[in-house]
Amino acid sequence: MGAPARDARVVAATRAWSACMRDAGFADTTPDGLVARYHGPGRPTAEELAAATADERCTAAGNLAGIWFAALAGYQRQLIDANQERLAAYRKSVAEQAAQLGRVVGA
Structure with missing residues (x-):
């Protein structure tokens, strides 16, 4: 889950x-718990369909996905900013390897 959670x-x-899910009849539910509870093979049951419908409505109502992805993007930007030197060195290494592979294949 990491920092966004x-x-x-x-x-x-x-x-x-x-709270929205509880109001819809799915008490003691977390997003991960919902996936674990209803993850299985075969056709979905009526309960699974009801849970999925409630999940979609509750996720949209509170913008859970939008908020989670915005937080994730922010943490990723922080990591990128904090590691610019290492990322630049990695990019350079990959470019050098690609150039060497090009020379080997071309030979």
Whole structure:
């Protein structure tokens, strides 16, 4: 789950989602718990379809996905910014390897 799951915005949106799901008849449910509970082979049951419908409605109502992905993107930008030198060195190494492979294949 990582940093986005601990982000205050995501925590609040997840609580809102859980309250919405509870109101829809799916108590003690988390997004991950919902996946684990209804992950299985075969045709979905009526309960699974009801849970999926409630999940879609609750996710949209609280913008859980949008908030989670915005938080994730922010943390990823922070990691990129903090590791610019290492990323530049990696890019250079990959370019050098590609050039060497081109020379080997061309020979």
